[in-house]
Amino acid sequence: MQGFIQDIKNGLIDENPVFVMLLGMCPTIGITTAVINGIGMGLATTFVLLGANIVISLLRNVIPDEVRIPSFIVIIATFVTIVDLLMAAYAPDLHGALGVFIPLIVVNCLILQRAEAKASKSNLVRSIGDAIGMGLGFTLAITVLSFFRELLGNGSVLGYSLFSSFTPLRVMNESAGGFITLALILGFLNWYKARKKGGSQA
Amino acid sequence: MIKSILVILASAAIVNNFVFKQVLGICPFLGVSNRVETSLGMGAAVTFVMAMASAVTSAIQECILIEFGLEYMQTIMFILVIATLVQLVEMFIKKSSPTLYKGLGVFLPLITTNCAVLGVALLNIRSEYTLFESVFSGIGAALGFTLALVLLAGIRERLDECELPKAFEGLPIALISAGILALAFSGFQGIF
Numbered sequence: 001m002q003g004f005i006q007d008i009k010n011g012l013i014d015e016n017p018v019f020v021m022l023l024g025m026c027p028t029i030g031i032t033t034a035v036i037n038g039i040g041m042g043l044a045t046t047f048v049l050l051g052a053n054i055v056i057s058l059l060r061n062v063i064p065d066e067v068r069i070p071s072f073i074v075i076i077a078t079f080v081t082i083v084d085l086l087m088a089a090y091a092p093d094l095h096g097a098l099g100v101f102i103p104l105i106v107v108n109c110l111i112l113q114r115a116e117a118k119a120s121k122s123n124l125v126r127s128i129g130d131a132i133g134m135g136l137g138f139t140l141a142i143t144v145l146s147f148f149r150e151l152l153g154n155g156s157v158l159g160y161s162l163f164s165s166f167t168p169l170r171v172m173n174e175s176a177g178g179f180i181t182l183a184l185i186l187g188f189l190n191w192y193k194a195r196k197k198g199g200s201q202a
Numbered sequence: 203m204i205k206s207i208l209v210i211l212a213s214a215a216i217v218n219n220f221v222f223k224q225v226l227g228i229c230p231f232l233g234v235s236n237r238v239e240t241s242l243g244m245g246a247a248v249t250f251v252m253a254m255a256s257a258v259t260s261a262i263q264e265c266i267l268i269e270f271g272l273e274y275m276q277t278i279m280f281i282l283v284i285a286t287l288v289q290l291v292e293m294f295i296k297k298s299s300p301t302l303y304k305g306l307g308v309f310l311p312l313i314t315t316n317c318a319v320l321g322v323a324l325l326n327i328r329s330e331y332t333l334f335e336s337v338f339s340g341i342g343a344a345l346g347f348t349l350a351l352v353l354l355a356g357i358r359e360r361l362d363e364c365e366l367p368k369a370f371e372g373l374p375i376a377l378i379s380a381g382i383l384a385l386a387f388s389g390f391q392g393i394f
Contacts, residue, residue, distance in 0.1 A: 022232070022373065023229075025228035025229050025232060026225060026226055026227070026228045026229070026317050028228075029225050029228060030224075030225035030226070030228075069285075070282070070285060073281055073282070073285060074278065074282065077277050077278040077281050077282075078278065080277055081274065081275070081277050081278060084277065085274060100321060100324050100325060100328065103276070103277040103320070103324055104226070104317050104320060104321060104324070106277055106281050106320065107281070107314075107316070107317040107320050108317070109229055171385065174384065174385075174388055175222055175223065175225045175381075175384045176222075176381045176382070176384035176385040176388065177381070178225070178381075179377045179378070179380045179381030179384055180377070180378055180381035182377055183370075183373075183374040183375070183376075183377035183378040183381065184374075186373060186374045186377070187367075187369045187370045187374040188369070190368070190369035190370070190374065191368075191369035194368065194369065
């Protein structure tokens, strides 16, 4: 149980997939123009990660080592297809907004990396903990990013307008805004870590 | 005919640049853009694979998936075909041209998880391109990817010698350069 909680904390903070390990950059920059997209993408990825980690962990002694990568990809692609069809049926607006990035969850390096590094080596409970931690860590990171981008690019959060008169920064709605916002967040985290480690001089 | 192909090429390479406009293939874009030479090698490998993958996936969509009403199998089918194709290309190059293999070899396995390859296959289908047009859209997209990679690599080589704020060294400054490049590329929007 302790390991389970440790795994979740690990994914959320210590090894956050976006801010620390820099995995899954395409959706991180591609779809984070609105908070709802960030949350939707994060949860879809978490679902795929959870499903893939469970199946791979259960089959880890059956899958031969030589063909493990193709096997992982087929398992991941199956769960991506499930998410794709479910979202098309129950959340068509979100499905339209995320577009080609839903089938592209298959090639999100985060999922394959976790399958390879964790699920293929650990028991079921630890793999589930890892999937939840990493999935929520990813969701948290892209939600933070999309919060800033929607706020600055649209003057709103989750579609609700916050200011009465506001000139939106249109660049935030383009990919340039995504690159620069992510750069500033990473720079801030580096500065904060250096400050915490080295006292006040940083 | 030639005009429409030129439009597809230019649109995929510059106006809808894969890295800056479609935001695909960011991992290799940030990962191998340290030096101009390696980014050219990566670009060549991606061009090769993208053109082949576009042709094969377009044929599969036409002849198998639509024919038998299996469109929902698209994601699984395409990723398997691309993974196999990359493996095949790797074996073929290794056998037929050891020099080329030496140059491209290290990049080939990386391409399977380059989302730009699956991305171009899916976008070809969504734009309803024919097989022939798909190949050119694939080549155009790959040229655009190479262009972006080489541009960023050139900037990063120079940045290596600059004095930067400690917190921004490495990836953050590369991301900011990429952002400014993306801004420049957004000037091409709406040309076609």
